[in-house]
Amino acid sequence: MKDALIPLIFFAQFDRPLTLRELRRYGWGGELDVNELKQIIKKSDMHWSGEFCYVDETHIHEYARRRELAKKFWQRVRQSRWIFANVPFIKLVAVGNTLAYDNVHENSDIDLFVVTRARRVWTARAILLLWLSFLGLRVRSVKKYLLFSPEFFVDETALDLSLCAIANDYYLAYWLADLVPVWQTDYFETIWSANKWLKDKLPVAYRSPNRRPEFDKPMRPSWFAWGLEKILVGKFGDRIEAWVRIKQQRIIERNKQKLGINPSVIADDHVVKIHFNDRRAEVRERIEEFLAG
Template structure:
């Protein structure tokens, strides 16, 4: 199919995907995020990748490097873009941490992770802060209600326009629905695949990030070199005795029938408030919007298919040059 060998193809896959978002990669990042497209057993060491980058005549025609970054030919400008966005991401991380510090007092929250471009330090100036949330089972609607109340009171709930530095809470799952493979839009949903491995868990209880990644081990056939993120103390938010006692007390009172009644009432209340467009997309089974008791996903502007088409088009163009 292609006039290049496997390791050349996988390196090219990886650089093309990140080029869609104006992001050059280091050698270590190419190794970590090496994308095989689902070809299981295709694992390469850091030295093998470095040797290929240095000696492949094919790759030399379409890939360049400077200052430790690798990128597609004629795309040197994205090095400066990456460096500027790093500074922006640090500011957005601080804002996210301040908000999540409040979230940790809530009951039934298992994990809060930064997602999308911000998760790998590639946020644009006017972008919002996307968070992914895992909750206890049968408490999804209650958890969402209190999360939304908090960001509303803080003035951080994003309006339709001017979303800069607002908190976007548009994706929730429960602890008994962690496998996201069923929501793929195609056999090779490259955006979802990368979205998952780039998640940055700021706050978790009961090691839920590891549980989540264990439930999505199918990712290994796409990223053979990937290992779950270890977030350092600078970004990680840990429980204190005070907040742990507070959320455990709330869970005790809302764990039984009272909590069940509240969950049902808040589900009906929130569903009535949702736009008809969301409801219609969910009813027809459109994977952009999912409304259920174990998953809430509100991505009307889901661009996964667009990115997949751009990725495949760019790969075809580059390989035809060889």
């Protein structure tokens, strides 16, 4: 029954305890009720105190502080949605990673996942980065606090994220399960339908996506974004797309050489995924060590 404890091992790497309800939601490859989970925890080396299950007791006190700090981050997201309204070709923006599960700290950023229209992923990315840079809201150095890090873009033809996975990709599955749509949230159902593979990995989480009601109120793209879309269609838009792609790919390659520790970079016609320190293999190794022990 060690599989039932995979969520605790995964989130312990980010100092995040889990409630029993969360442990059930994050159950890997199957579904157990709360009473079954209680019995498994009692027979394991894990701990249970109050509402939380945990590997290290310090995670409980730290999480209370981080959860409170996350309120400030969510306020930043709410106040910044107008930026997304002024970027053409965006079909959805979602928040992922630590903020998605309220576990931020004093040097956390705000990770964004962005879906664009077909054949305009590089154009949308360029304009979003320009907005964030102009407003001083983009991560540009080691200073990350309350800044946006839009490092994962796909267009509407590349919604199946399993194509970006490594073998036994626990990280990607949990990342997807916790995505919080914050702009054009209705489109999230399309994302979910395109990733039904998640149902086999995290069946309870697939039935209960991580929605926040404050972002469900519709917001329309601005006249500015609408006008840019009208200009950047057809062959002219294709030429602009090709030009901004070449410019950005050069910057990405340069940064990969300069900043890459364990880089994972996809930069093609449909996907732009940039992580200069990809921890997925490390996370997988720790989980598999636990399962084998």
